[in-house]
Amino acid sequence: MIKVENTEVYGWETAIRGMRNPMNSWEKSDSCYCKEPITTKCNNLGCSHCGWAWSDLGKNPFCIGDNDMALMQKLVKAGTDHRKFMRMITVSCDIIAPLYWWKQFDTYKVGTVTDSCSTMHKIAEQEFTLDDFSCEHLFNGAEEGTEFLKDFMYTIKALNKARETYLETKKNIYWWQMIQLLPSSYNQRRTVVLNYEVLRNACQARKHHKLDEWFGFYKWAESLPYSELILEV
Structure with missing residues (x-):
């Protein structure tokens, strides 16, 4: 069993500025915050990816333009050294999962912070x-x-x-x-902060894992904005 709650995604502007620093290509950026209701297309220049289900992820959805998306996908395919912008897209959430799953999740320590409910103090x-x-x-x-x-x-x-x-x-x-x-099947809640690079590593490595919890984790990652950056090979 796994539940993921209170998801937030942020850091898009920072990630895009950093992504364009190496080639000084900031003027080619075409992303923006959506100014219109989430259910409609906005008229901002370059805002061609509106329509994502951002209603639970913030009042002003950030929409990635065609130019920025093309560069992101190119850098993602180029490898870890080139897709550093992925580490700047931050995700926070609450995850409730059994201790046996948390042991595997702890593999992804780099770029991850967790704050758990305490069995020591509150058992x-x-x-x-x-x-x-x-x-x-x-x-x-x-x-x-x-x-x-x-x-x-x-x-x-x-x-x-x-x-x-x-x-x-x-x-x-x-x-x-x-x-x-206390069995390892005991469900523990942790508040987690991680980033798109960590999510990509976890999802690519665990998407065919025998634990049901990893399938649930993958499905949650699939619901995040522009999840193709995480999931596509």
Whole structure:
């Protein structure tokens, strides 16, 4: 299970100025902020890519013109050394995903900042329920008489017993029971700041991964403005 919320994308102007610095070609830039309602085409010179679903990403959508888009695509295909502008397009969001997925996401540390909910400080804050975990693939008696989901419920029961005793006694030994029993399927929320270059690396490397969460992550990246910069090979 993965959920991505509160997405924001910004830094387009900075990225385009920087992209055009090497050839001093700023006068060829044809991108702009859309001045009209998002549902209509604006009349600004060079604003030929209006119509993107930016309603959740800012009140004044930034529309990339033909000249700037052509240069972006050329630089993206030229490789990491040439597409430095991608590192200037910033994305922030909240991601809720299981710990086993976060372990893989942590591979993409460069250009990424995360601020997570704390299991150290808040593990006993509320009762554990099945909704706190990603367990949609566990057998529930349908396969060979195996009931892994039922066994998993015993783990949740043990976690809640340790939690109750910890709250009653405040003894750290019961806190340790929660910390060391906590499955890697536990869903953790993190606020993440990254950029289009990091997203491109992650999506290109993980788009065929066996974890469902990476497919959900890819679908979210697909919804971002001008996602072809991220997804196209």
